[in-house]
Amino acid sequence: MAKFEELAATIRQQITAGVWQVGEKLPSLREQTFQSGMSLMTVMHSYQILEGQGWIISRPQSGYYVAPKAEFLSVPKAQNRMAHIGKVDMNAYIFDILQTISDPDIVPFGSAFPDPSLSPLSQVTRALAAVAREITTAELLDYLPPGNFSLRSAIAKRYAQAGVNVSPDEIVITAGALESLNLSLQAVTKPGDWVVIEDPCFYGALQAVEKLGLNAVSVTSDPQSSIDLAALADVLASTEIKACWLMTNSQNPLGYTLSIEKKRQLAAMLEQHNVVLIEDDVYSELYFGQEKPKPAMAYMPQRNSLHCGSFSKSLVAGFRIGWVAAGNYAEEVKKLQLMSTLSTSVPMQLALAKYLSTQNYDRHLRGIRKTLEQRKNLAWQCLKKHLPENVIINYSASGYFLWIELPAAVDASRLCAIMLDHHVSIAPGNMFTTGGDYNNYFRINVSYPWNSREEEAVMRLSSEIRRLENPENIFGYNK
Ligand SMILES: Cc1ncc(COP(=O)(O)O)c(C=O)c1O
Structure with missing residues (x-):
């Protein structure tokens, strides 16, 4: 040249x-x-x-x-700086949609949380009441990072049951996975570094990258073929990447789970380039098959990874308890947590440690998996029955989301605004991307019981999609 x-x-x-x-x-x-x-x-x-x-x-x-x-x-789309997304105010947009979730009059298809009635709340609050009676004032100061040992040990046991070797010493208890993911990213990067995220991805990743002043390379992901590993290989070969923030099980919003073979390939690629894996595995317990899928971190012998989990999706959302199995980065994560939130709520840690010491969690998980699978199938049938034929419903055998592709002419953000007037929320594709290529997609939460209210909401959704597809019909809208 x-x-x-x-x-x-x-x-x-x-x-x-x-x-x-x-x-x-x-x-x-x-x-x-x-x-x-x-x-x-x-x-x-x-x-x-x-x-x-x-x-x-x-x-x-x-x-x-x-x-x-x-x-x-x-x-190139895969090399957009996060600064370019300044055009979309992710926080305001997401905030507006998340706000609708607490409104009982709205059918919460846009919610990120599972139906709260699936939580074994009475069992968990019983554990909380018991620890509240037993707790001493001295104990209230006892669980600075990394957090309560019994809880870390219970989490390490669950890793062991899944065939993954994690020591309680590597685990840091956090306020949900959102904190563990943010601390993990902060622990392994400095402003200006480049990281890889999926496109589309969980909006928390976009916000964290933006907040920490990082540059992001997004790698295209697809509900059928999952993450494009060839594109990832190109990125790793051409750009100095510090970390990859990925979901390998029940990806949000697409729903896919990487095959073991793909997890192995991913792990080998990251180890070859000495890139840290930050694995967001919050839905790992909500699989439909016989066996819990392992995280990609299980295939990384050098364990240059931070694996983030949570009880928010699988047990109870409001307790705000998550963790990170941070391996060699545990000390750094602890330090960062001390300097930000100090520690995770002690009564909540103790209550979960108590609850996990029983067989109740496994019993609850068996039940919630079965219910979610049934509800997803009912939702699938209902959507198939009512939505126009040119709408693609991407099924995934885990979790409680379905990813819907609308005809290209239909703008899901507009559909979202129109549906809110009908008291139905959806999560439009724009929430999960900075590129704006998912205008005609949305995510739907199917964890709720599938009754006439939900079916009517789908019928309304269907008629609005047909109207938006046909431009001469949309002049009546003032949105
Ligand atoms: C993919 C993903 N990761 C992380 C989180 C945050 O989890 P937590 O509620 O434990 O902070 C969510 C919540 O919606 C999520 O969907």
Whole structure:
């Protein structure tokens, strides 16, 4: 590559990465000559090329600036900087949708939580009442990070039952998986580092990347074929990646679980490139088959990974108890937790430790898996019966979500707004991406009992999809 092309490529990359932002002035020709050690002619030539390609514009008497359209130029989708998603205010958007979940008048198809009535609340609160009676004031200060030993030991036993070797010493108890995932990401990165996320992915990952000032490369994932490992291999070979934040079991929102073979390949790839795996495994207990799927971390002999779990989805949401099996990063995670939330609620830790010391959790899990599978099948049949034929319903044999693909003309965000007027929520595809390629997708929560209210909601959904598909019918809407 000629020198001027090299310089042009470097500047293009810098613009893509946000080093130079839209409207910002680039170094003058003279400054660039000095910085790059190239001749004035070479630098001029580079700037001319970039101007011709639309990346920069020149202003007479002033210099060169990053062109407004630069952010739309051929930034490969897989290399978008998170700064580019500033256009979507993820937090406000997600907040609005999550708000609807607590409204009992709304059919909560958009909810991220399983039907709360599936929680064995009386058993868990009985455990809480018992520990509240026994707890001493001294004990209330006893469980700073990494948290209560009995609870960590109970979690380590569950790993052992699944054939994964984790010591209680590696486990840090957190306020749900959201805290464990955020602490994990913070423990292994510094601002400006590059990380890999899936596209589409759990919106918590997008928010964490944004909050920590990281750059993200998104790797396309698909409900049938799961994560594109060839694309991931390309990314790992071409970019210095610090960590991959992935879901290998019951991916949210798509629902897929990676095969053992794919988990092995993923693990080998990450170990080869010395990239840390942050594995979000919050739905791992909600499988429908005979055997609990192992996490990808089980196939990483060097264990350069942090595995995050939670009781929010499988037991009770409001207790806010999760954990991370942080391996070699446990010390760092503990330090970060001490400096942020200090520790996880002691009574809740003790209550869960007590509850887990019985057989009740396994009994409850057997029941909830069966119920979720039945409800998912009922939902599937109902959606099949009522939704237009050109709507694709992606089935997954775990968890409680279905991922729906609408005809290309139907905007799921608009459908979401219209359905809220009918007291039905859905989770539109835009919540799970920064690329905006999932406008015509949505996620539906099927964990609730499938009664006439749900069937009517699906019928309404169906008629609104038909209307949105047919543009002449949508003038009546003011949304
Ligand atoms: C994929 C995924 N990861 C993590 C979380 C957060 O879990 P917790 O409630 O334990 O913080 C959620 C919650 O919706 C989730 O869907």
